[in-house]
Amino acid sequence: MNLWTLKDWIRQQQFRFRGLFRKQKLEDEMAAEIQQHLQQEAQFHRESGLSPEDAGFAAQRQFGGIAQIKESCRDERGWVGLEEGWRDLKIALRQILKSPGFALIALLTIALGIGANTAIFSLFDAVVLRSLPVKDPRELALLSPGANAPTATVGPHSISYPLYRILRDNPSVFDGLLCHFRLFANVNVRGEIQRETVELVSGNYFDVLGVRPALGRLFTPDDDRQPGAHPLAVLSYDFWQNDFAGDVGVIGQTIHFNGQPLTIIGVSARGFKGVDLDSQPQIRVPMMMTAKLFPSMSWVGLENSGMRWVETFGRLKRGVSLSQAQAAIQPLYQSWLQSAIDAGAFGQVQPADKEKLLRSSLDVLSGAGGTSFIRRDWAMPLRALTGMAGLMLLFTCINVANLFIGRGIARRGEIAVRLSLGASRSRVVRQLCVESVLIAITGGIAGLWLATLATNSLATLLPVSTDTTPSLSVGLSGLVLFVSAGATAIVAVLCGLLPALLTTHVDLAPFLHQASARVLPRGRLRQGLLVTQVTLSVLMLFGSGLFVHSLRNLYSVAPGFDTNSVVAFGIDPVLNGDSRQRAEQIFNQIKERIESVSGVESVANGLVRLLGGTDVWQTGTAVDGLPPPADGNQLVCLNAVSPDYFRTLRIHFREGRDFRATDRAESPPVVIINQAFAHHFLGTVEPLGRRIWLSGPTGYRLTEIVGVAEDSHYNTIEGSSPAQIFVPYSQLFTVSGMNGYVRSSLPIDQVPAIIRAAVHAVDPALPIHALRTMSEQRDRALGTERVVALLATAFGILATVLAGIGLFGVLNYSVARRMPELGLRIALGSPGASVAWLVVREVALLSGLGVVIAIPIAWSLGRLIANQLHGISLGDPWAAASAALILTCAAAMATALPVRRALRVNPLVALKSE
Amino acid sequence: MDPIELPQGTLDLLVLRTLNSGEMHGWGIAQRLNLLSKDALRLQEGTLYPALYRMEAKGWITAEWAQSENNRRAKYYRLSKIGRKRLEYEKESWDRLASVIATIMREA
Secondary structure, X not given: OXXXXXXXXXXXXXXXXXXXXXXXXXXXXXXXXXXXXXXXXXXXXXXXXXXXXXXXXXXXXXXXXXXXXXXXXXXXXXXXXXXXXXXXHHHHHHHHHHOHHHHHHHHHHHHHHHHHHHHHHHHHHHHHHOOOOOOOHHHEEEEEXXXXXXXXXXXXXXXXXXXXXXXXXXXXXXXXEEEEEEEEEEEEEOOEEEEEEEEEEOOOHHHHHOOOEEEEOOOOHHHOOOOOOOOEEEEOHHHHHHHHOOOHHHOOOEEEEOOEEEEEEEEEOOOOOOOEXXXXXXXXXXXXXXXXXXXXXXXXXXOOOOOEOEEEEEEEOOOXXXXXXXXXXXXXXXXXXXXXXXXXXXXXXXXXXXXHHHHOOEEEEEOOOOEOHHHHHHHHXXXXXXXXXXXXXXXXXXXXXXXXXXXXXXXXXXXXXXXXXXXXXHHHHHHHHHHHHHHHHHHXXXXXXXXXXXXXXXXXXXXXXXXXXXXXXXXXXXXXXXXXXXXXXXXXXXXXXXXXXXXXXXXXXXXXXOOOHHHOOOOHHHHHHHHHHHHHHHHHHHHHXXXXXXXXXXXXXXXOOOOOOEEEEXXXXXXXXOOHHHHHHHHHHHHHHHHOOOOEEEEEEEOOOOOOOOOOOEEEOOEOOOOOOOOXXXXXXXXXXXXXXXXXHOOOEEEEOOOOOOOOOOOXXXXXXXXXXXXXXXXXXXXXXXXXXXXXXXXXEEEEEEEEEOXXXXXXXXXOOOOEEEEEHXXXXXXXXXXXXXXXXXXXXHHHHHHHHHHHHHOXXXXXXXXXXXXXHHHHHXXXXXXXXXXXXXXXXXXXXXXXXXXXXXXHHXXXXXXXXXXXXXXXXOOHHHHHHHHXXXXXXXXXXXXXXXXXXXXXXXXXXXXXXXXXXXXXXXXXXXXXXXXXXXXXXXXXXXXXXXXXXXXXXXHHOO | OOOEOOOOOHHHHHHHHHHOXXXXXXXXXXXXHHHHOOOOEOOOHHHHHHHHHHHHHHOOEEXXXXXXXXXXXXXXXXXXXXXXXXXXXXXXXXXXXXXXXXXXXXXX
């Protein structure tokens, strides 16, 4: 039966569809058939003795209402809705083409609103919402030590390898746990050594993530058993495509990785970029190869329980929640902590600290989105920007609704005629809605197009402090498309339905009696919308003003070293297999070469890149013979630097001496501290000659303070200079990596070529990275602030333009409404100024009201973002005043045209139209 | 006795049954229904047409313009194969319904 019904339905639709193309014929046939019926019926009645006239009436009575029957026949036969829709569409198109200016403004407004929303939301989606492209990402959990965890760490979620091993071997609530660590390596690809982002991974890494090979095979736990015994590599799909041209013969080939030969066993699936949004590791190697491939990483170590470095993800067993998992692993974590403390993994632990350590927890967080510094830094700004974009959409709606209401009112006469001729209100509303839906959809599509343009450039603007290529894919995902379609629908409804309902709700009589403009209503709603718009506009201008002002303040911060004539570059000879001594020799040869160029003043080396964002080296310390600082904070920032470092960067000395060439690895350990350190750790005690505890090649040792430098910024521009310790680069025994700094009086754009030439001449196999001027480095360090300020300003300008269009629309309408009155006044000799004031007064009052409402709101909203702002007190009237000023200018510009129109009213014409 | 209102949907069955005996135009169907029911049905003749159009759309009946007996062009309706099956089905279910109702009325 059901199948029958379905078949009937299909045949019906086919029949109706065919009917579309022979509408007139069917209509004629129907008329003829009914006519025929009536004639036969009448004849029948005549034959039974009625007069011809009565026979006709009898036939009609017998038949029923002809018009109604015809209508229900049409219903059976055709697509009435479709036909009417098509008719509405044609009428709407005609209306739109009649006033292209109106349509264009509405369309542009919608395109900008939807475009801004889609662009920001696609960024928000890519950075905050999107899950990793792996199997069932919702089942992934990230293990992260909570407060009070052991402090020696590389990243916020790192744990030590021995802890990972225990968790892996006792998975209980997990189906498996992986660990990974991202770093750089020098890789020989077909004769050329490149610096690549690479990843050490546990043997079950790909299994746990559910990633398949694109070619060959991926690691199994058997590839990660014995330290140093698995010289294997898995390439990422992109690396295979770009550096091996997708050659299927790579399997079994050898690549040299930090000078060590590795056999390529496979290529991971296309689209898989890892669990870290900030980078795209190109090569993955087994965890067990750490020491063999990265000899300088002795400070981590697979057996070192005291150093947190690997990041661990687990796949939760089906039905296990994050909190259940967290509760389940705590006993294991506590017993491991106890045994690690007992084994001295964290050094000498005071009883109070031991209590604190044992109270710490191992948190289980959602791992669906992977980890990311970009997300950490951008989640808040993007939320704020998404909110702003939402406001913009509201603006768009208000504006376009305003335009439509204005036009609807102008068309009231026409609408009244249609209603009085018997069109149902719903029919007229529907017709008006078709128009706005048409404009909204076109605007929405244009907006999507704008958004794709914007997202491409926005994605490249996102600052990456890790000097890696982020694996974000900013684009129009299904969710993004859904959201912008939803936004378009909201715009269409608000801009179409609301004005349509308003304008069709009319008292017909006055319109039919006189097509006078005098009866046009003042429009309380429109005034309300306008005030809202001005208020929101001032708020956005105020917000963007705060961000711009804050950025300006950040740029005026003196970092304590010279950023103007210094160029920095990164090299790491140790990754090529060179020894530390050899690496220093290489650097000194490069230094000599560069310094031999006339105009170059000095070259120096530092381990940690200044203003490098996440490039940080911190440790806890204490001064021999002094109590720890009053606030208990013993964390300091370290850097290992060569002689001339301070001179090259223009960091001034307070007292003591610079490092010398004689401060060698085997000579007595020395340090230079900064003023912040002296103030924090020493107070008024004379620093020179004092000794502090620092870790050495064989445990903690005392090192002597030989100099005090003035304060300088470390990894960020924000905040003040942290307590810092500088150690001689020659006495560095752990990590590798060098950042050269070149000071010269040459034009700064000539320096990079000099550096490249010198490095290449000394060691052609040495890759250079992060070669940039220190002012570029500062730009990068302020990347987040710059992008936020840029976007906020763009939004502020957009909002002001929209408010201007809104004001223009309202004013233009009110001039039209008051045309006869204005004409009369001009005829009676009113001076131009008073006529102009008459016109402007309404807008001036409304925008004034908007500004007045905005200021207290701006003030309280400013408090919300205060922690993101630098050096701005909210009492500072600068931002609010300039926001009000800019808006006033925009309002003045918007009023110019309508005022001109008002002043040119021809009294005769205006009065005649009464 | 007052004329009977047709229950919803039964008009289709009656029209199909009428056409079972051969092709017929609209007025003819109406006359035949009036004749067979001895004018007991209160049939607004016009309501035949939406039903005819509906069944034509569903493919139960086909229509063709032809010369009528009194030399006028008229639209003739004829049962299609689908319509014939449909009639059997509808008749059967009508008989079942009628007998069920009759049984209940008798024995309840």
